[in-house]
Amino acid sequence: MSTDPVHAVAEAALRRNAGEPEFHQALLEVLESIRPALDEHPEYLEAGILERLVEPERQVVFRVPWTDDRNRVQVNRGFRVQFNSALGPYKGGLRFHPSVNLSIVKFLGFEQIFKNALTAQGIGGAKGGSDFDPHGRSDAEIMRFCQSFMNELYRHLGEHTDVPAGDIGVGAREIGFLFGQYRKITNRHESGMFTGKGVGWGGAEVRTEATGYGTVFFVDEMLAVDGRGVEGKRVIVSGSGNVATYAIEKVHQLGGTAVTASDSSGYVVDDAGIDLELLKQIKEVERGRISEYAARRQGAHFVAGGSVWDVPGEIALPSATQNELHERDAIALVKHGVIAVAEGANMPSTPEAVRVFQQAGVLFGPGKAANAGGVATSALEMSQNAARQRWSFGDSEVKLRGIMHGVHRAAYEAAERYGRPGDYVVGANTAAFVKVADAMLAQGVI
Numbered sequence: 001m002s003t004d005p006v007h008a009v010a011e012a013a014l015r016r017n018a019g020e021p022e023f024h025q026a027l028l029e030v031l032e033s034i035r036p037a038l039d040e041h042p043e044y045l046e047a048g049i050l051e052r053l054v055e056p057e058r059q060v061v062f063r064v065p066w067t068d069d070r071n072r073v074q075v076n077r078g079f080r081v082q083f084n085s086a087l088g089p090y091k092g093g094l095r096f097h098p099s100v101n102l103s104i105v106k107f108l109g110f111e112q113i114f115k116n117a118l119t120a121q122g123i124g125g126a127k128g129g130s131d132f133d134p135h136g137r138s139d140a141e142i143m144r145f146c147q148s149f150m151n152e153l154y155r156h157l158g159e160h161t162d163v164p165a166g167d168i169g170v171g172a173r174e175i176g177f178l179f180g181q182y183r184k185i186t187n188r189h190e191s192g193m194f195t196g197k198g199v200g201w202g203g204a205e206v207r208t209e210a211t212g213y214g215t216v217f218f219v220d221e222m223l224a225v226d227g228r229g230v231e232g233k234r235v236i237v238s239g240s241g242n243v244a245t246y247a248i249e250k251v252h253q254l255g256g257t258a259v260t261a262s263d264s265s266g267y268v269v270d271d272a273g274i275d276l277e278l279l280k281q282i283k284e285v286e287r288g289r290i291s292e293y294a295a296r297r298q299g300a301h302f303v304a305g306g307s308v309w310d311v312p313g314e315i316a317l318p319s320a321t322q323n324e325l326h327e328r329d330a331i332a333l334v335k336h337g338v339i340a341v342a343e344g345a346n347m348p349s350t351p352e353a354v355r356v357f358q359q360a361g362v363l364f365g366p367g368k369a370a371n372a373g374g375v376a377t378s379a380l381e382m383s384q385n386a387a388r389q390r391w392s393f394g395d396s397e398v399k400l401r402g403i404m405h406g407v408h409r410a411a412y413e414a415a416e417r418y419g420r421p422g423d424y425v426v427g428a429n430t431a432a433f434v435k436v437a438d439a440m441l442a443q444g445v446i
Contacts, residue, residue: 020103093167212246214373231255319344
């Protein structure tokens with residue numbers, strides 16, 4: 001075993017969590033980047049903060065049986081990893097996708113600890129979901145699955161315990177079914193125990209748009225350090241879900257031009273700027289493929305497969321899924337003159353890609369900072385529910401912009417303080433880690 005305390009913790013965690021590559025990747029990235037904070041605060045090592053931080057407080061894995069429209073029994077697996085509650089109740093989304101497994105959920109939950117800490121909203125980190133695929137399922141099938149999922153998960157939730165939200169495959173429809181079943185089982189209308197709700201029954205304005213908007217606000221803040229901004233920039237966006245759609249919308253509102261969108265079948269390029277209404281109609285209403293966009297939009301073209309990162313642009317916003325942007329993609333973006341990258345998705349850039357960006361002097365905003373707008377607005381939704389209040393869209397967006405300004409400032413100042421100016425990875429991780437570690441230290445060995 002290594003005599004280096006950070007390496008020793010990492011080695012033990014990798015052994016204990018064998019066969020979980022996504023979790024390993026997230027774990028190593030954080031542990032290596034917080035060394036400057038550990039040098040300044042040896043009391044964290046003495047108190048076993050690292051050993052406790054990398055081990056979830058609770059992991060729940062359960063069976064989810066349900067019947068499809070042909071009355072056949074289907075069985076999926078459900079997960080909830082409650083990672084750390086030192087700063088507040090567990091907070092993190094639910095993901096319904098065939099790729100979901102314990103490694104994915106743990107990496108997302110671990111990242112959520114630091115992302116939530118950066119928002120300064122008093123929330124802990126968790127994540128959950130299932131390998132259930134809602135694509136192609138009827139509303140009735142999705143309802144039955146969600147009800148069965150909640151039949152087990154409800155006992156681990158509560159507005160002061162654990163507050164889930166949506167993620168990939170979990171939108172307003174799924175959240176409605178999940179919340180309804182929770183309300184029926186518990187006989188309590190706890191509006192604040194689930195976020196991402198419909199605006200008409202406790203949801204918050206801007207929640208749908210928040211992650212995409214927040215990502216663009218963050219990249220605008222990074223550029224503003226040198227007196228630049230999104231205005232006038234050509235922007236490459238991956239994905240076509242909520243994050244990508246509303247990132248594109250905010251890019252256009254700030255004077256930039258987002259020229260791409262993608263899904264698992266390929267990507268479209270529209271040099272005139274993505275038509276938001278058409279994109280929303282295809283993806284949010286018709287639930288169609290991105291190729292339909294090119295078929296209906298003059299001047300746009302569709303590329304089957306391939307890499308959206310081959311398209312030249314000054315700003316890149318990876319907003320689809322983890323590890324979608326590889327080293328070769330980063331090299332292509334740098335070659336084409338990219339000046340800033342902000343992660344709209346969770347860990348969409350591989351470690352090798354991040355190194356390429358940093359060595360080339362490209363501004364790089366890691367997901368735990370750049371996409372914190374979604375969970376920040378979820379916390380605002382919790383506040384409104386607790387106070388029985390409703391804030392306007394404009395007021396909510398102003399609050400979101402203020403939070404993202406604070407997230408950027410925290411990461412930027414921490415990078416400066418710990419001798420890595422401009423390194424937002426080190427800055428975000430150390431700023432968040434110190435906040436969580438101090439709370440853990442104050443609360444004792446629990």
